[in-house]
Amino acid sequence: MTQDAPPSILELPSMAALEPGMVLDGFRLDERLHQGGMANLWSVTRLDEKPAGEDFPLIMKVPRIKGGEDPATIVGFEVEQMLMPALHGPHVPRYVARGDWTRQAYVVMERIDGPTLRPKLDEAPLPLEELVDIGARVALALHALHKQHLIHLDVKPSNIMFRPDGTVVMVDFGLSRHDHLPDLLEEEFSLPMGTGPYMSPEQVQFVRNDPRSDLFALGVMLYHLATGERPFGQPTSVRGLRKRLYLEPVPPRAINPDIPPWLQEIILHCLEVKPERRYPSAAQLALDLRQPLGVQLTRRADKLARSGTLANLRRWFFALGSEPPPKAQASEQVARSPIVMAAVDIEEATPELLSQLREVVRRIVQTEPGARLACVSVMKTARLGVDELTDKDGRSLHVKKLIGLQHWARPISRSLKLEDGRLTFHVLEAPDTGDAIVEFANKNGVDHIVMGARAHSTLQRYLGSVSSQVLNESGCTVTVVRESL
Structure with missing residues (x-):
C-alpha cells in the first residue's frame, strides 16, 4: 500500500491482505512475527527519515478483521490506538504511529526484544528468590502505569515482557482504562471484560475504575508461580467468574509447604475480594516483596485450608445481592464537560441531511470548549435468525459503519481540532435503533x-x-435536524 488519497468505503482493501515487502504509510512490512486470533504482529522498517530519538526496532500491530468477530475486539483495538500515545516511560513500548480504519488500522510501536512471562508458568513452582524478584518488578511497572492514570485490567503473563536489562514492560492495552480518556468498553458493553483466571471480583461486577484490580491479577500470577496451580481455575462463564466473590482459594502453603508464611500473607492479601482490603498501591506490594521482614503477618499467613461451609455460605449470601459501589458524583467537572452524542445514519440519510447534521453538531461542540463528541451509528441485527456480518466482498459490516462515521466527522475534527478523548466513535449492534440510542445516552x-x-x-x-x-x-436535551424540503 502507498499513501494515495483515501479510497471510498466501498473500495476499501481487505485488512487481512498484508504481505512481506508491502509499504503502509511509509513503513515496510518485513516479517510477520506472530499471528493471533485478534491481531498480527509485523516487524517493520521506516522508509522515511527517522525522527530524533527513534533508535529502536519497530513492530506493527494489525487487527485481524474477517467479519463476524466479537465487536469488543474491534473496540479494544480502538482503545489501544487511543491510549498508546498517552503512555510513556520504560514500562511501556514507545509509541510511533497509528493508522485509521479508512485505509488500514494499525499501531506502530517499539519492538521489545525479550520474552514474555508466559513460559515461566510451565516452570512453576519457581524458586523463591526468582518469584519474589519477578513479582516486585511487575508491581513497580504497574505502579508506573497507575501514576499515569491508567489501569491495565488485563494483567496476565502473556502481557508482561522483559527488556534485555530485565525491565518489565506491560503490553496489550485493549481492555485498559484511562482516567482522562473515554472508556469505550464500558460505554458500549455490559459484560465482564478481562481474562477469566485473572479477573478481579469488581471486574466481574462491571467495575473498571479501581487500580487494585491489577493487584488482584498480580496475586493470581504469584499464586500460580508459587504453587503451579491457578487459584480460581479457568472459568468460562459469568457464573464461574462470580465464584471468586465467595469461594476462597486453597491456601498456597497447603499446595506447596515450602512457601514461607510471609509470601502466603502477601498473595492472599492481593486476592482479597474487596479492593479496600488489598494493598493500597502496587508500590507497597513491591516493598513487601523486596523486604519480607517487614511483612505484618495476620491469620492469612497461617491458613492451611479453606474456610468452612458456614463461612462460604455466608459469603455466598452476601455476594448474591452484592452490587458494585456507586461511582463518585462528578458535579463541577461534568458541568464543564458535557457529552454531545451525534446519532448518525450513514446508509439511509441523504447527503443533504448528513451535511446539515454535521454543521449543527459542529456549532454545538464549538460553543462548549470542554465538550466530548460521541458519534454513534446503529448496526441493526435480526431479532430472530442469523445476521449478515459481512458484505458481498467479505468485508466486516461493523468496520464499514465505523469508517463511515469517521468520514462523516472528519470535517468537524479538522475545524475544531478535536484531540484524543474529545471525539470517539461507537457502532452499536441492536435490533431496534431507537432503543439502542436511548440506552447508550x-x-x-x-x-x-x-x-x-x-x-x-x-x-x-x-x-x-x-x-x-x-x-x-x-x-x-434532544435536537432533531430535519431534512430541508
Missing part, C-alpha cells in the same frame, strides 16, 4: 443528542419515528 450520561430526521411521511405518522422515540424516552 442514558447509560453514559449523555447531555445532548443531535440526530437527523427525514421530512414527514404518511408512514411515519402511522408508525412513529426513531427521532420521536428518542425525544420521548431519553433523559437529556
Whole structure:
C-alpha cells in the first residue's frame, strides 16, 4: 500500500491482505512475527527519515478483521490506538504511529526484544528468590502505569515482557482504562471484560475504575508461580467468574509447604475480594516483596485450608445481592464537560441531511470548549435468525459503519481540532435503533443528542419515528435536524 488519497468505503482493501515487502504509510512490512486470533504482529522498517530519538526496532500491530468477530475486539483495538500515545516511560513500548480504519488500522510501536512471562508458568513452582524478584518488578511497572492514570485490567503473563536489562514492560492495552480518556468498553458493553483466571471480583461486577484490580491479577500470577496451580481455575462463564466473590482459594502453603508464611500473607492479601482490603498501591506490594521482614503477618499467613461451609455460605449470601459501589458524583467537572452524542445514519440519510447534521453538531461542540463528541451509528441485527456480518466482498459490516462515521466527522475534527478523548466513535449492534440510542445516552450520561430526521411521511405518522422515540424516552436535551424540503 502507498499513501494515495483515501479510497471510498466501498473500495476499501481487505485488512487481512498484508504481505512481506508491502509499504503502509511509509513503513515496510518485513516479517510477520506472530499471528493471533485478534491481531498480527509485523516487524517493520521506516522508509522515511527517522525522527530524533527513534533508535529502536519497530513492530506493527494489525487487527485481524474477517467479519463476524466479537465487536469488543474491534473496540479494544480502538482503545489501544487511543491510549498508546498517552503512555510513556520504560514500562511501556514507545509509541510511533497509528493508522485509521479508512485505509488500514494499525499501531506502530517499539519492538521489545525479550520474552514474555508466559513460559515461566510451565516452570512453576519457581524458586523463591526468582518469584519474589519477578513479582516486585511487575508491581513497580504497574505502579508506573497507575501514576499515569491508567489501569491495565488485563494483567496476565502473556502481557508482561522483559527488556534485555530485565525491565518489565506491560503490553496489550485493549481492555485498559484511562482516567482522562473515554472508556469505550464500558460505554458500549455490559459484560465482564478481562481474562477469566485473572479477573478481579469488581471486574466481574462491571467495575473498571479501581487500580487494585491489577493487584488482584498480580496475586493470581504469584499464586500460580508459587504453587503451579491457578487459584480460581479457568472459568468460562459469568457464573464461574462470580465464584471468586465467595469461594476462597486453597491456601498456597497447603499446595506447596515450602512457601514461607510471609509470601502466603502477601498473595492472599492481593486476592482479597474487596479492593479496600488489598494493598493500597502496587508500590507497597513491591516493598513487601523486596523486604519480607517487614511483612505484618495476620491469620492469612497461617491458613492451611479453606474456610468452612458456614463461612462460604455466608459469603455466598452476601455476594448474591452484592452490587458494585456507586461511582463518585462528578458535579463541577461534568458541568464543564458535557457529552454531545451525534446519532448518525450513514446508509439511509441523504447527503443533504448528513451535511446539515454535521454543521449543527459542529456549532454545538464549538460553543462548549470542554465538550466530548460521541458519534454513534446503529448496526441493526435480526431479532430472530442469523445476521449478515459481512458484505458481498467479505468485508466486516461493523468496520464499514465505523469508517463511515469517521468520514462523516472528519470535517468537524479538522475545524475544531478535536484531540484524543474529545471525539470517539461507537457502532452499536441492536435490533431496534431507537432503543439502542436511548440506552447508550442514558447509560453514559449523555447531555445532548443531535440526530437527523427525514421530512414527514404518511408512514411515519402511522408508525412513529426513531427521532420521536428518542425525544420521548431519553433523559437529556434532544435536537432533531430535519431534512430541508
